[in-house]
Amino acid sequence: MRKLIHPLTLMLLLTVFLTPALRVRGGNPGTAQVxxxxxxxxxxxxRGDDLFKEGKYLEARRQYQNCLEVPGFENDTYAKEQIQECTTGLTLRKQADDAIRQGKGAEALKLMNQLLNLNPDDLITKGQFADYYEREGNQFFNQKQYVAARESYTKALNYTNTRQETLRLQIQTIDSISRPSKQVGLKVVTGLVAVGAGAYALLLRNDYNTKLSALNQISQTADPTGSGTIDTPDAYRQYNEAYRAAEAAQQKNGLFKACVGVAAVATVAELYLLLHKPKPKTTALQWKPSSQSWGLAIGYTF
Incomplete structure (x- = not known):
């Protein structure tokens, strides 16, 4: 005869198979919640958490609402809190989008910052930041405000991983435009040489004229009749000193002429560089920022 299952054993088996699986939350066995x-x-x-990280608040909210429909989880605190967070995110995003459409840049940035404070992983909002700063950079670039454009492109880099190459190319374009050419350096050098040589020549000429004038004045005082005779030793000493000073200044006449020549050559070179501007190098492919949207506009020259 077969033995019947003991009632106690039967109850134990039913408990194991019919009771829902349990997990323990908390680290202390004495206070752990089941x-x-x-x-x-x-x-x-x-699903809701993944969508929330992407910034897809409408889809995430639906998943959290589904959580509340599962039997036994109608009052789940986490799901309710996340539904509220999603609702706040949707409200902020709509306000930010409206501000962008109305051209209220400062207000849009403020609202997008609030979105990132709500959800630092929000990929959609980060993309909006990148779009905003890149469009701003394109506008500055087209207005030839290259410093401001570079700053905007650099800000956009902080919010995107997918457009790094494009933004860096735009920054490199600005750097190549802003970098002074060799001819600009030559213009600066020739200008400095012309000014320096001319100024020194003028200084030499003024020094000679001043000392010659002083010699003439002393000559008229020491020998007013023009007889060629100076009566007093003191007057002779003054005349002799003035004469030597004028003679020393006259001996620099060669240096004066050299400075005048250098200044003249440098001036001619400066005029030549100003009148003969270098032709810009053109390539078949031309890259420039698009003014209305992010990215580059590509042109081909035949």
């Missing part, structure tokens, strides 16, 4: 695990709830919650 929470029912439901695969459907966990699936909805994971």
């Amino acid at each position: 929470v029912a695990v439901d695969e459907e709830y966990d699936r909805y919650r994971k």
Whole structure:
């Protein structure tokens, strides 16, 4: 005869198979909370969390609402809190989009910052930041405000991983435009030489004229009749000193002529560089920022 299953054993088996799976939340066995695990709830919650990180608040909210529809989780605190966060995110995004359409840049940036404070992983908002700063950079570039354009492109780099190459290319374009050419350096050098040589020549000429004038004045005082005779030793000493000073200044006449020549040559070179501007190098492919949207406009020259 077969033995019947003992009633106690039967109850134990039913308890194992019919009771929902349990998990323990908390690290202290004495105070741990026992929470029912439901695969459907966990699936909805994971989908909601993933969508929330991407900034897809409408889709994420639907998943959290699904969590509340799972039996036993109608009052789940986490799902309710996330639904509220999603609602706040949707409101802020709509306000930010409206501000951008109305051209209220400062207000849009403020609202987008609030979105990132709500959800630092918000990929959509980061993309909006990148779009905003790149459009701003394109506008500055077309207005030839290259410093401001470079700053905007650099800000855009902080918010995107997919357009790094494009933005860096735009920054390199600005750097190549802003970099002074060799001819600009030559213009500066020739200008400095012309000014320096001319100024020194003028200084030499003024020094000679001043000392010659002083010699003439002393001559008239020491020998007013023009007889060629100076009566007093003191007057002779003054005349002799003035004569030597004028003679020393006259001996620099060669240096004066050299300075005048250098200044003249440098001036001619400066005029030549100003009148003969270098032709810009053109390539078949031309890259320039698009003024209305992010990215580059590509042109081909035949």
